Amino acid sequence: MISANSRKRDSARMQVRRYVMDLLWQHAGEAYHLPSNKELADELGIARSTAQLELKLLIEEGYLTAKHGVGTFTVPSKMQQFRAxxxxxxxxxxxxxxxxxxxxxxxxxxxxxxxxxxxxxxxxxxxxxxxxxxxxxxxxxxxxxxxxxxxxxxxxxxxxxxxxxxxxxxxxxxxxxxPSVELDRREKGRALGRALLAENRTNVLFIQSERYRATTFLGVRDVFTEAGHTLPDECFLLNTTEGLSELLESGFHPQAVAPSLETFEEAAQILREHDIDLNEKCRLATFMFKPRKMQEPVLLFDFPFEExxxxxxxxxxxxxxxxxxxxxxxxxxxxxxxxxx
Amino acid sequence: MISANSRKRDSARMQVRRYVMDLLWQHAGEAYHLPSNKELADELGIARSTAQLELKLLIEEGYLTAKHGVGTFTVPSKMQQFRAxxxxxxxxxxxxxxxxxxxxxxxxxxxxxxxxxxxxxxxxxxxxxxxxxxxxxxxxxxxxxxxxxxxxxxxxxxxxxxxxxxxxxxxxxxxxxxPSVELDRREKGRALGRALLAENRTNVLFIQSERYRATTFLGVRDVFTEAGHTLPDECFLLNTTEGLSELLESGFHPQAVAPSLETFEEAAQILREHDIDLNEKCRLATFMFKPRKMQEPVLLFDFPFEExxxxxxxxxxxxxxxxxxxxxxxxxxxxxxxxxx
Structure with missing residues (x-):
């Protein structure tokens, strides 16, 4: 019931907005005198308070202007913005x-x-x-x-x-x-792979969502395979640090770890607790950002948000x-x- | 009434969220078994449907996990994200x-x-x-x-x-x-003034909000005054293209125009209609962006959004x-x- 109310409310307000925008179009270049609050509410079959609320917002946004004692008018110079x-x-x-x-x-x-x-x-x-x-x-x-x-x-x-x-x-x-826009994530994986190999880091660990197993991870594997290195499935943890301690205790010493955004700081903490040197022997890699308080260096890739x-x-x-x-x-x-x- | 409903709804959902977040804190590292939907709703004094809705969202967001036939549990590995x-x-x-x-x-x-x-x-x-x-x-x-x-x-x-x-x-x-963060807009005005003077454009027009009269505009005036040019108040229109036609018809031929974001395209159109050459004789200047369909060159400043x-x-x-x-x-x-x- 509450959802229905919210919906109805948005929709009634939108009716007012559309009504006003139509007036701005139809009377381009003219300060058109709006009907009274009551007339408008009756015409659209909505509550007067709703009409009043949206008109007030439209005045604040500059689409309408209220002249005291005269009424409310459209603001023709706002047409340009409306055409957007x-x-x-x-x-x-x-x-x-x-x-x-x-x-x-x-x-x-x-x-x-x-x-x-x-x-x-x-x-x-x-x-x-x-x-x-x-x-x-x-x-x-x-x-x-x-x-x-x-x-x-x-x-x-x-x-x-x-x-x-x-x-x-x-x-x-x-x-x-x-229609859709996507990033070539396999290519992103290749870039990660090349950067890791350039630092001679072949013992690597990924903590990412399942989704990346079929994309980024494959790209890293492409590059590693071309260079004669294998990348076993065990190098891939499913977006959780559960199992990381066991892996480290079993003798696996990664030279690089690429955690997800959500697991980044926790993974770093677990690695430190297992005396993994994050300054040099093991490199954390990310496409996101370096957390403000992290002391150790991070291999940072620029993720193409703007592109x-x-x-x-x-x-x-x-x-x-x-x-x-x-x-x-x-x-x-x-x-x-x-x-x- | 609708507002009150929406507010109440958000607040009840927030109660559930806070409850769960507190559990995550108090039982760090442990998959804590949540009370049943009914018990939780009774404890918080909210509708069962609201409790259910928020728990569903918390499951989707990974803070909770539902084990079929057993119940709902906190996800300890989400703690890191929660600590943000x-x-x-x-x-x-x-x-x-x-x-x-x-x-x-x-x-x-x-x-x-x-x-x-x-x-x-x-x-x-x-x-x-x-x-x-x-x-x-x-x-x-x-x-x-x-x-x-x-x-x-x-x-x-x-x-x-x-x-x-x-x-x-x-x-x-x-x-x-x-506490606040602001840009030194007078300095921004000086940058605009210097760029205009570098192109020998001294006959300039601003279409901006009143606010900039006391900031950006003063900066431009600083630079113009230092270089021996005057910048009369008539060069400043109040964020509207009203009066622009009259100004142009009165014989004022600007060598540069700095419109606001809202008036940019409309100002360009009015200038074109008055045969002002926007390719060379008159330069449009902006700190925002060049609209996609504009043919003429624009003097574009980088506005420090990132900074x-x-x-x-x-x-x-x-x-x-x-x-x-x-x-x-x-x-x-x-x-x-x-x-x-």
Whole structure:
């Protein structure tokens, strides 16, 4: 019931917004006198308080101006900004609360590049639970294109439905029938492999999600195999430090460890506790960042967040011009730079 | 009423989250068996559906794991991530829907730098209307620090109240008693002035908000005055293209125009309509970006979004270590690079 309320509320406010935006279009260059709050609420069949709330926001945002004792008017000079497309950003099911570096950075760089269209950007929060409700809720959001991150399998049918009404694109993953932008992660693995071999580090350990076994890990293996080194499956832990202690106690002494963002500091701590020298004998490697308080050097790769954003902005730009074009799946490469910091 | 519902809902979910996070702390290194859904809901005095929803999210986020037929358990390996501070990002009154480039980019770069703490980031949406309700709502949000953008005068007392309970910082503006990070905009104006004089452009026009009259504009004037040029007040339009046509028709032929983000394309169009040559005789200047479809060259300055983020992250880092330290107000300079693109 609460979800339904939130949804209804968003949708009523959106009606007001759309109404005002239409007026701005229809009366371009003219300060158009809006109907009264009551008339507007009656016309749209919504609560007066909701109409008032959204009009107040539109005044704050400069689309409308209130002249005391006279009424509310459109602001013609805001037309230019309005002509900018509205782009929605959706992370997962729209309900995530706190987010870690990778998704914050990926979303941020993409939003920034999209805004250079120029476009106006909204991060979408969803309240519905069921597939049909989610699709209806998404359809009710006023936007010209939807850019999605971290899509779960439950959201796939919702996005397919949404795609019938407006352009949808997925970033950093691929769903059939929906345009996407991805990084060539096998190439990323090759870059990691080359950097490790350049330092003569052949005894290496990865702590990553299953997903990377079929991508980054294979790239590292390519390079290692070409150089005559083997990379057994035991070198790959599934995004947890469980088992790391046992591995170290069994006599495995890695010359390099590439933990995931989530396991980075914990892995470092466990390695230290087992007297692994992280200053020289063993090198921590990451594509993310060096945590502020870490003393030991880290092999840092530049992850192409900005390029992700630029590639996505290009695809969205083409989709806005031609929403019906066939889904294109972009897989881009990056020329990685490494530093020991 | 709807606001109250949304607020209550968020707060009940937050109770569950805090409950689980506390368990993770108290039972570090242990897979702790959670009480049943019903017991948990009764204990917290919330709806069972709400408890269920949040537990489901915590399972998806990896903090909990559900063992079929046995129950729900904490995931000890998630402790590391949990130990990261939670940082809230607040734009304006937390109700903005669509946002333009400047605020998207500023927020994005700040969030990215904050996440490198490492920290978990939440963009906060607020539902309350009145000052007291807003303060209560903000207090109910589980975060270790609050980073605010675009603060309106109505939000100032709310932030002062919030500051009693956790660190608060404002970015790109200053409120007495609350730590802040700002750019030295007068220095930014000097950089703009020097770049214009280097191209012998002394007849210039600014279309900016009132705020910049006292900052950027004064910087340009510094440099122009030193070089023996005057910069009359008529060279400054208040963030609107209204009056631009009249100015051009009155015989004013600018050699450079620095429009705001919102007026950029409209100003360019009006200049073209008045046969002002934007390729050479008149130069458009911006600290933001060149719009995708613009043909003419633009004098582009690099705006220090990343440095804004780094400076903010540093202050937040110090506040997290010592929440009671006196409010510091950082004003930083930037070494601007210009390109004609």
């Amino acid at each position: 497309p509205l782009i929605g950003i959706l992370n997962g099911d729209g309900k995530t609360i706190y987010e870690p570096f990778y998704i914050v950075s990926l979303k941020s760089h993409t939003a920034t590049e999209l805004a250079k269209q120029p476009a106006l950007i909204q991060e979408i929060r969803l309240f519905s639970e069921r597939e049909n409700d989610l699709a209806t809720e998404l359809r009710g959001i006023d936007c010209n294109a939807l850019v999605c991150f971290n899509v779960s399998s439950a959201m796939e049918p919702v996005l397919r439905e949404t795609r019938k009404f407006r352009p949808v694109i997925t970033v950093d993953m691929r769903i059939d029938g929906i 992700f954003g630029r590639q996505t902005a290009k695809v969205v730009s083409r989709l806005l011009e031609n929403p019906d074009q066939e889904a294109e799946h972009i897989v881009f490469k990056h020329n990685y730079k490494t530093t020991v910091v | 501070p939670l940082i809230g990002i607040l734009n304006g009154d937390g109700k903005t829907i669509y946002e333009p480039f400047y605020i998207v980019s500023l927020k994005s770069h700040t969030a990215t730098e904050l996440a490198k703490q490492p920290a978990l980031i939440q963009e906060i949406r607020l539902f309350s209307e009145r000052e007291n309700d807003l303060a209560t709502e903000l207090r109910g949000i589980d975060c270790n620090a609050l980073v605010c953008f675009n603060v309106s005068s109505a939000m100032e007392p709310v932030l002062r109240e919030t500051r009693k309970f956790r660190p608060v910082i404002t970015v790109d503006m200053r409120i007495d008693g609350i 804004f983020g780094r400076q903010t992250a540093k202050v937040v880092s110090r506040l997290l270590e010592n929440p009671d330290q006196e409010a510091e107000h950082i004003v930083f300079k930037h070494n601007y690079k210009t390109t004609v693109v």
